[in-house]
Amino acid sequence: MRVRHKPWAKNKLKQHSDIVIVSPAYCSGEWYDVFGREAPLHVEIGAGKGQFIVGMAQKYPDYDFIGIELNESIIVSALQKCLDAKVGNVRLIRADARGLTDFFAEDEVDAIYLNFSDPWPKKRHEKRRLTYSSFLARYEYVLKNNGVINLKTDNQGFFEYSLESLSAYGFTLRNISLDLHRSDFKDNVLTEYEEKFSEKGQPIYRCEAVCHE
Amino acid sequence: MRVRHKPWAKNKLKQHSDIVIVSPAYCSGEWYDVFGREAPLHVEIGAGKGQFIVGMAQKYPDYDFIGIELNESIIVSALQKCLDAKVGNVRLIRADARGLTDFFAEDEVDAIYLNFSDPWPKKRHEKRRLTYSSFLARYEYVLKNNGVINLKTDNQGFFEYSLESLSAYGFTLRNISLDLHRSDFKDNVLTEYEEKFSEKGQPIYRCEAVCHE
Numbered sequence: 001m002r003v004r005h006k007p008w009a010k011n012k013l014k015q016h017s018d019i020v021i022v023s024p025a026y027c028s029g030e031w032y033d034v035f036g037r038e039a040p041l042h043v044e045i046g047a048g049k050g051q052f053i054v055g056m057a058q059k060y061p062d063y064d065f066i067g068i069e070l071n072e073s074i075i076v077s078a079l080q081k082c083l084d085a086k087v088g089n090v091r092l093i094r095a096d097a098r099g100l101t102d103f104f105a106e107d108e109v110d111a112i113y114l115n116f117s118d119p120w121p122k123k124r125h126e127k128r129r130l131t132y133s134s135f136l137a138r139y140e141y142v143l144k145n146n147g148v149i150n151l152k153t154d155n156q157g158f159f160e161y162s163l164e165s166l167s168a169y170g171f172t173l174r175n176i177s178l179d180l181h182r183s184d185f186k187d188n189v190l191t192e193y194e195e196k197f198s199e200k201g202q203p204i205y206r207c208e209a210v211c212h213e
Numbered sequence: 214m215r216v217r218h219k220p221w222a223k224n225k226l227k228q229h230s231d232i233v234i235v236s237p238a239y240c241s242g243e244w245y246d247v248f249g250r251e252a253p254l255h256v257e258i259g260a261g262k263g264q265f266i267v268g269m270a271q272k273y274p275d276y277d278f279i280g281i282e283l284n285e286s287i288i289v290s291a292l293q294k295c296l297d298a299k300v301g302n303v304r305l306i307r308a309d310a311r312g313l314t315d316f317f318a319e320d321e322v323d324a325i326y327l328n329f330s331d332p333w334p335k336k337r338h339e340k341r342r343l344t345y346s347s348f349l350a351r352y353e354y355v356l357k358n359n360g361v362i363n364l365k366t367d368n369q370g371f372f373e374y375s376l377e378s379l380s381a382y383g384f385t386l387r388n389i390s391l392d393l394h395r396s397d398f399k400d401n402v403l404t405e406y407e408e409k410f411s412e413k414g415q416p417i418y419r420c421e422a423v424c425h426e
Contacts, residue, residue, distance in 0.1 A: 164389055174380070178373055
């Protein structure tokens with residue numbers, strides 16, 4: 001996503017430290033305390049401008065959601081969406097996805113979302129893909145037994161790669177769709193990117209991968 | 214495949230009992246003897262008119278191939294292709310795929326091919342799909358450890374179902390292609406159906422599933 005630099009973003013994020021968690025590693029193992037209840041914990045990696053996670057939070061008020069996004073100028077839009085929607089069940093973390101195992105304890109997370117992740121199509125960039133084995137190891141660590149990775153993408157090569165990588169790692173694939181918007185999957189919450197992209201009529205790919213320990 | 218009834222087919226198949234095996238159950242565990250050598254054994258289920266298996270036999274003279282096809286009026290075309298191509302490394306079995314575990318011993322087969330299998334799209338026909346769990350159990354039985362199922366189809370729903378079913382059964386998926394004819398897979402041998410179908414420009418799906426014991 002190309003995005004305008006917002007010099008005021010850092011300050012705004014600081015002002016809302018109730019939503020944008022400043023020291024997420026201190027919350028590891030204690031996210032129930034952060035949210036003040038014992039609800040299923042759903043984490044989006046690469047939350048972007050937050051349309052998906054805020055939409056999910058509204059659709060599923062009994063779940064708690066955490067969006068991880070590295071870019072300050074982007075995550076500030078997600079913060080604004082949280083404020084506008086007045087959702088109490090979303091927290092944001094401005095960080096790299098590699099920190100996942102610092103932010104969450106073993107078996108703390110119920111579900112992970114990877115939406116339209118950067119495909120890094122060049123073979124020499126394979127290790128950067130969010131479905132590369134080193135990332136899957138992090139997801140496996142934080143996910144509960146039978147926890148689920150939910151993946152959506154418009155990139156055919158990234159989807160093929162991800163199915164293979166998830167399968168090779170030992171996740172069980174289910175609810176595969178090769179054309180999500182013409183499938184019978186009813187509960188799709190659109191991301192910003194998906195909304196724009198799907199107008200062109202090109203297929204969106206989706207799958208779920210179940211974690212066994 | 215809609216096909217004209219050929220009353221002369223039965224006789225022709227009988228005349229070539231060197232190629233069309235009359236009592237395949239007697240060959241179980243002894244296919245090396247049938248072919249007169251110890252070569253990798255590749256089995257196509259639903260071999261149709263034989264373009265694929267004869268093409269494979271020509272491309273891979275060091276492998277032995279067995280095509281299973283139920284329909285007499287169709288398999289007779291496969292026989293004719295074997296005769297025309299003068300391939301010595303193909304045998305045919307006129308039978309239902311359910312007989313697989315009668316025709317082959319445990320761990321006897323190196324690879325299985327499922328090409329453009331009937332998708333049986335109605336949920337109530339799920340058990341007839343060649344990637345339904347009861348069929349996967351048969352494949353697992355006859356396949357060696359690290360044996361491979363090679364699947365091609367033009368049917369999106371059947372492909373989605375097959376990926377899920379194979380994954381749930383414990384096969385590892387690899388070499389997934391969502392558009393085979395525009396992929397970098399170089400060794401594709403076309404089936405009759407694929408040749409006609411691909412001219413329309415619609416995608417062909419392919420995957421391999423590795424059997425672990």
